[in-house]
Amino acid sequence: MSEAVVDDIVAVLPPLLQTLESLSFVARNLNPPDFDRVMQIAGEPEEALQAVRPRLAAWPEKFAHVKTALEAAIEPALSGYAGLRAVQNGDGDLVSVFRALRYLPRAQEALYPLTELPPVSGFFIAPDLREDTELQAKLAAKPNADTGIFHERNEPGSRGGFSMYVPEYYTPDRTWPLVMALHGGSGNGRGFLWSWLRDARSRGAILVAPTATGQTWALMGEDTDTPNLNRILDQVRTRWTIDETRLLLTGMSDGGTFSYVSGLDGASRFTHLAPVAATFHPLMAEMADAERLRGLPIFITHGRLDWMFPVQTARQTQGLLSAAGAKLIYREIDDLSHTYPREINAEIMQWLNDEQER
Template identity: 55%
Template sequence: MDDRELDELATLTGALLGALEALAFIGRRLNPPDLPDLMGRVGRPEDALREALRKLSDWQGPAIVLRAQLDEAGSAVLSGFDELRAAVETGDALRAFRGLRQAPLALEALYPLAAVLPPVNRFFLEPAMRGDAALQGRFGTPAAHTGVMHAGGEPGARGGFSLYVPEYYTPERTWPLVVALHGGSGNGRTFLWSWLRAARSHGAIVAAPTAMGQTWALSGPDLDTPNLTRILLEIDARWRLDPGRLLLTGLSDGGTFSYVSGLEPASPFTHLAPVAAAFHPMLAQMADADRLRSLPIHVVHGALDWMFPVDMARSAVGALKSAGAEVAYREMGDLAHTYPTEMSGEILRWLEARPRPAPG
C-alpha cells in the first residue's frame, strides 16, 4: 500500500467511525421534538465522510480489497444522515427513524474489517475497554464457527435468528447466552448490533431472533415462545452454554414479550431484562408463583418514554417485587423510547453476578 492510499485509508476510517458515533449519539438520545437540537450538536460529520469516500475509486494497491465494505458502510451512513436532515426540514419523525435504521446496516458491512483494521477492532469494543491490548489481541485468529452469522433463511427472515459468538470462543468454559428481542417494527438482523460491543467485550453469545409475525405474539396464538425454545436448543447443541445464565431481554414489544414468555412456568430462561416495555400488573398476578420467586429481572426504562410512560415501569417493579422476584431497576432520565446500548454491558455484568439453577 503506497503512502497516499495509507493516508486516505486512515482518513476514511476516522471519518466513517466518527460519523457512526454521531448516528449512535442521535439514536440513543432521540426524542422526536429534540431532533433539530441533536443534529446541531453533532454538526455535519457526513461531509468529511462523503469527501473521503469520493477517493475510493482511485485506489489501485492492496487497499482495494477493503473498498467494497468501506463503500457499503459509508453509503449506509450517508443515507442515514440524508434521512435525518430531511426529517428536520419536513418535521416527519418517521424519516428520522428510517435514517437511524441505516446504522446497523453500516455496522454489519464494516464488522468484517475489525479483523484487519485495529481502529475498527477497537470501535467494536465498549469505550472503557478499548485500551485493553490483550483483549484486542484475542480477535486476531478467530475460532471456527464464531463471529456474526444467520440461521433460518435470509438474514432478518420471520422466525429466523442472527447470532454472534465471540471469536475467542472455546468449549473449555461455559458461556452466557443473551436472547435479544427486537422492537415491533424491527428484526433480529439489525437488533443484534445493540448487543455486539458488549458481547465482544465481556464474552457472551447473543442470539437476536425475528418474530414469527409482524411483531411478537402479544395477542392470539403464541408461535414465538416455541420458536425461542427451539433456537436456544439449537445453539446449546453447538456451543457450550452456561445453564445458569440464560437471559431473555428485549426492547419495546420485545421487552413486553420477554415478560409474557419469560414468566411462563416452563420458560428455559434464568434471567429477564425488559427494556422500554409495556407491563400490566395482571402479568405478575397471573404468573406462576414458583416461577416468579427469586427470579432475577432487570428492568430498564426511560423517564422520557413517549410510547410507554415511565409509570408503567415503576408499576411493574412494584408488582414483581411483591410477587417475590429479585428486581433491579434502572430509570434513565435522558432516555426516550429507544435502546440504550450502554446498558448491554451493565446487564451482562448483572447477569454474571447472579447465576442461578436452570429452570426445571
C-alpha cells in the same frame, strides 16, 4: 498494503467512524420534542465523510475486499444522515427518522469484516474497555473456529430466523453466557444484533438476535414465538458450549414486553430477564407462574422521558413483580426516551455474571 492505500484508509476511517458514532448518538438520544437540539449536538460529520469518499475510486484490485466493505459502510451511513437532514428540513416525520436510523446497523454490518484494522476493531469494543490490552490482544489474534457473525434465515424482510454473534476468542472448553435480545415492534433481529454486539464482543457472551415470526412479537393470540425461541436455543446449544445458569432474555419495547410474556411462563428456560422500555399489564403478574416468579432475577430499564410507554408503567411493574417475589433491579434513566440505551448493557452483563456467582 501500498502507501497510497494506507493513506486513503487513514483519511476515510475517522470520518466514517465518527458518522456512525453520531448516528448512534441520535438513535440513543432521540426524543421527538428534542430532535432539532439532538441534531445540532450531533453536528455534520457526514460532510467530512462525503468529502473523502472519492479517495476509494482508484484502488488496486488486490485491495478490492477492503474497498468494497468501506463503500458498503459509507453508503448507508450517508443515506441515514440524508434521511435525518430531510426531516430536519421539514420533509418527513418521526417515522421518517426511525426509517433513516435503520441504515445504521446496515453500515455496521458492512464494516465489521474490517475488524482486522485496529481502528475498526476499536470501534466495535465497548468504550470502557478500549484500553484493555488483554482484550485487544485476544481480538487481534486469529479467530477461532465457529466464531463471528452468523445469519440463519434472517435476510431483510424475512420472519422467524435469527442472527447471532460468537466472540472470536470463543473456545468450547468452558461455558459461555448467552444473551437473547428481542427487537422492537416492526424491527428485525439482524438489525438489533448491533445494539448488543460491542458488549458481547468485549465481555465474552454469545449473542442471539431472533426475528419475530409475525410483524411483531406474539403479545396477543397464539404464541408462535416462544416455540421458535426454544428451537433457536436448542440449535445454538448443540453447536456452542452454553452456561445453563446464565441464559438472559432481554428486549426493547415490544421485545421487552415479550420477554415478560415468554419469560414469566413456568416452562421458560431463561434464567434472567432484562426488559427495556417495555409495557406490562397487572394481569400478567397474576397470570404468571408463582413459583417461576419467586426469586427470578429481573432487571428493568426504562426512560423517564418515554413517550410510548410512560415511566409510571415501569414503576408499577417494579412494585408488582417485587411483591410477587422476583429478585428485581430497576434502572430509570433520566434522559432516556423510547430508545435503546446501549450503556446499560455493561451493567446488565455484570448483573448476569454476579447473579450466577451467588
